[in-house]
Amino acid sequence: ARRPALVLGGGARGAAAECLALAEELAAPVVTTANGKGIVAETHPLALGVSLHSPAVQEWLADRDAVLAVGTELAESDLWSAGPPALNGTLLRVDLDPAQLYGGLRTAHPLLGDAALAVRALLGSCRHPGPDTTPRTTRADAARAEVVRLRGLRDAETAERDARWLPFLRAVRSVLAPDAILTSDSAQCCYYGALPHLPLGPEGRYLHPTGFGTLGYALPAAIGAKTAAPGREVVALSGDGGFQFSVQELATAVQERLTLPVVVFDNGGYGEIRDEMTARGDTPTAVGLSPVDLPALARAYGGRGERADTPAALADALTRALAAPVPTVITVPEEPAR
Secondary structure (H helix, E strand, O other): OOOEEEEEOHHHHHHHHHHHHHHHHHOOOEEEOOOOOOOOOOOOOOEEEEOOOOHHHHHHHHOOOEEEEEOOOOOHHHHOOOOOOOOOOEEEEEEOOHHHHOOOOOOOEEEEOOHHHHHHHHHHHHOOOOOOOOOHHHHHHHHHHHHHHHHHHHHHHOHHHHOOOHHHHHHHHHHOOOOOEEEEOOOHHHHHHHHHHOOOOOOOEEEOOOOOOOOOOHHHHHHHHHHHOOOOOEEEEEEHHHHOOOHHHHHHHHHOOOOOEEEEEEOOEOHHHHHHHHHHOOOOOOOEOOOOOHHHHHHHOOOEEEEOOOHHHHHHHHHHHOOOOOOEEEEEEOOOOO
16 A cells, blocks of 8 residues: 555554554554544654544545455544545455444455454554565655644635634643543543544544434543542533533542542533524524522532633633632533623
């Protein structure tokens, strides 16, 4: 292959080192699903991050002459579309589940087995001289330039929509340790904001309810993560609608004395459904929520609560929350203004 690409899903989590080594050996850009977020550090010059839903990245992927998909279904929930991209090149798939090797796209080379062992074997084969005599540094430089170009195209597609979250996500990233665990709700601030725009490395984790549209996932998932890994920073990201599906779990977090920041982007209701109604020309119906003082509610449970109107205020509040012996709800007001 002269134009290879890697697609990594959650099943590649245990093969992070092998996947990075293979990508660098092949000078192959890497795109991930939501479950594969951070397997290859998203600041790496070959990383496209969680970009399978981007039309520009899908068009680029269709033009690759070889695509290696590791531990992913390449499902509709990964692509945000009704069907898989039309790949024109050779598709190779690595998976533990034989049923996944043949689902969706036609697979030329199904490789059944453990991701780390399979990718390691592929890496050994790729280190033998092949027909492509292009110098390795030339291929690497070209691949990095291609990634820069694609990142620009991907971000331009949604720049107007996503801009409101970016300064706040940079503030979150500036405070957290590299191995922090973030849990995500089915909220615009998460799937439009944090998934593509909050960089993560293989030492961190991002837990997202991929495919289920689960409102209220972030808080109980964060409680589980903090219980399992008490020595790591854990932060829940949510919208106000989703948070109120499981807000009562604050009682559990307080009872267990968990240091647990919960950052809630408050847009006064179910923003995604409201926006879809507006885009269709419908009158938004049953998608607005009455104002709730969520920091006060957190204090009523025995936790802490703050409001952050600016990215700097969010960084400060998050720093305090990570030192507190109880959970802290931090609300970030969004439009429409209350």
